Amino acid sequence: MKILMFYHGGSNNRGCEAIVRSGTALIKNQIQNATVDLASRKPETDVHIPLIDTIYCDKPKKIKKYSIEWLNCIIQFKLFKNENYAFRVIHSDTIKLIPNYDIFLSIGGDNYCYGEQPGIYEIDRCVKKAGKKLVLWGASLGDEDLSDAKLEDLKLFDLILARESLTYEILTKHGLSNVKLCADGAFTMEKEVLPLPVGWQVGNTLGFNFSPLVWNKNKDSKQAAIKLVQHILENSTMTIAFTPHVVEEGNDDYACLQDFYDQFKNTGRVLLLPNNLNAIQYKGYISKMRFFIGARTHATIAAYSTLIPTMVLGYSVKSKGIAIDIFNEEKLVLSLNEISDSNKLIEKFQEMVFEEENIIQILANNIPKIKNRSQNAAIYLSQM
Numbered sequence: 001m002k003i004l005m006f007y008h009g010g011s012n013n014r015g016c017e018a019i020v021r022s023g024t025a026l027i028k029n030q031i032q033n034a035t036v037d038l039a040s041r042k043p044e045t046d047v048h049i050p051l052i053d054t055i056y057c058d059k060p061k062k063i064k065k066y067s068i069e070w071l072n073c074i075i076q077f078k079l080f081k082n083e084n085y086a087f088r089v090i091h092s093d094t095i096k097l098i099p100n101y102d103i104f105l106s107i108g109g110d111n112y113c114y115g116e117q118p119g120i121y122e123i124d125r126c127v128k129k130a131g132k133k134l135v136l137w138g139a140s141l142g143d144e145d146l147s148d149a150k151l152e153d154l155k156l157f158d159l160i161l162a163r164e165s166l167t168y169e170i171l172t173k174h175g176l177s178n179v180k181l182c183a184d185g186a187f188t189m190e191k192e193v194l195p196l197p198v199g200w201q202v203g204n205t206l207g208f209n210f211s212p213l214v215w216n217k218n219k220d221s222k223q224a225a226i227k228l229v230q231h232i233l234e235n236s237t238m239t240i241a242f243t244p245h246v247v248e249e250g251n252d253d254y255a256c257l258q259d260f261y262d263q264f265k266n267t268g269r270v271l272l273l274p275n276n277l278n279a280i281q282y283k284g285y286i287s288k289m290r291f292f293i294g295a296r297t298h299a300t301i302a303a304y305s306t307l308i309p310t311m312v313l314g315y316s317v318k319s320k321g322i323a324i325d326i327f328n329e330e331k332l333v334l335s336l337n338e339i340s341d342s343n344k345l346i347e348k349f350q351e352m353v354f355e356e357e358n359i360i361q362i363l364a365n366n367i368p369k370i371k372n373r374s375q376n377a378a379i380y381l382s383q384m
Contacts, residue, residue: 002035003027003381004101005137006058006094007111007120010042012248014279015186015298017049019107019138021279022185022374024051030378037101039094048278058093060119087122095126103133103384106157112141112150113316121153128156133384137377138163138184140318143170151176158384161377164321180380183325183373186279186298187305193284197241199271200288205239206232207286207303209294210260211246211253214313220340221313222256227342228293228349229260233267236353240264241271241289245282245299253296291352297322305367309359311352313339325373326366331359 005024011017024036028051039058040046046055063070063086073086088095098104104127111117127134134157151174154160160179162168168181196202208229215222229240242261244253254275261272273285279298286292286299287306294300295313303310304326312319312333323333332352338344352359 001031001033001103002037002101003103003105004037004039004097005105005107006039006123007106008038008040008046008058010040010248011045011049011278012042013246013251014277014282015245015296016107017046017279018186018189018283018298018301019184020046020052021049022187022189023105023107023137023377024049026185026188026375026378027381030375031382039097056093056097058091060090061092063089083118084122084125087119088126091119091123094123098127098130098132101132103135103381105135105137107137110140110316110318112136112139112154113145113318116147116149117153118149121149124153124156133158135381135384136160138182139171140164140167140316140321141170142166142317145317146170146174154178159380161380164318164325166317166321166324170317180376181373182377182380183370184298184301184322185374185377186301187367187371187374189283189302189305190280191283191287191302191306192278192280193288194277194281196285196288197271197273199239199268200241201237201239202288203290204237205241205271205289207241207243207289207292207294207299207308208257208260209243209245209253209292209296209299210256210313211295212251212256213246214295214336214339215256218336218340221336222259224340224342224345225313226260226263228345229264229270231342231346232349233264233269238290239269239271241273241285243273243282243286243292243294243299244275245294245296247275291356293349304363305371307360307363307367309352309356309363311348326370327362 037054039056043055043057076082076085161182163184171179242257264270283302286302292303293311314333
């Protein structure tokens with residue numbers, strides 16, 4: 001079985017890396033002699049990931065003005081109001097690979113949370129036109145994300161693997177019969193434990209992740225988060241380890257967290273983890289923390305999966321759905337609107353500390369079940 005993972009933005013987003021790492025391992029553990037290749041926009045960031053057989057460059061092509069392709073795009077749009085030819089040119093690096101594979105895994109489940117994706121839709125149509133199997137791996141979508149065009153695209157898939165129950169319920173409610181419930185493969189991802197940095201308190205260090213993505217959606221959220229950090233430093237003995245998880249230009253946790261570090265470094269109780277670690281190394285540090293507060297979903301998955309009590313600065317259906325699947329409620333998940341309320345952040349932090357032992361016990365009981373559900377994704381794939 002030859003499988004191509006596509007629409008991967010690169011591993012400077014450690015969450016995307018976690019999806020590729022864990023997905024490849026799950027598939028190869030389940031499907032004997034499977035070949036798993038990757039089409040990536042930034043292949044140079046993925047070369048360290050084990051088990052991938054081949055990595056292809058999949059950078060969207062620019063259509064040169066006055067070229068034959070450009071003229072054809074103009075004709076198609078002017079005469080037929082059709083942009084599909086243009087998208088086939090833009091994504092030709094992926095489309096030309098279609099004859100070589102049996103199954104195509106669209107691994108950017110988050111891509112469907114961010115408006116219309118006509119380029120993805122055209123790739124999907126080309127895959128199905130060629131008679132190949134099409135799978136959406138680790139999907140998360142809310143009602144607000146769905147449109148008629150997106151639903152038409154989702155109907156093309158032979159299999160949609162929803163990574164939490166809210167997405168599963170939403171998609172089945174909209175009449176999609178090709179949906180199976182699993183869990184994010186990153187719950188099963190290994191960790192690499194590096195030496196702890198100077199200043200790390202064993203058993204008393206809290207991890208803190210914040211992202212430009214959240215800040216841009218709620219401009220007051222950063223100041224509220226700073227007040228939360230100040231509260232933690234003033235009302236506990238914990239060290240705070242600021243933990244980046246995405247280090248892309250224009251969407252860089254490290255640059256954002258540098259502001260937090262600079263503001264509190266004189267306390268002697270804050271650390272800023274480096275921006276050059278891979279996903280399993282960040283998971284190794286997170287596994288040694290007492291608590292974790294995070295905006296990036298896969299940073300919080302690293303915490304949950306290593307039994308670390310976690311507070312989520314949630315901004316999408318996936319954060320809520322993952323928490324519900326673990327705790328049977330939206331436990332310690334704050335909505336986008338709530339995270340600009342410093343009093344609400346402090347209240348939830350205090351709840352996490354007060355319920356620390358109980359939360360650890362719930363995680364110990366339920367994370368093995370979630371990991372088993374993660375493995376179901378590869379089982380469903382093997383049955384195609």
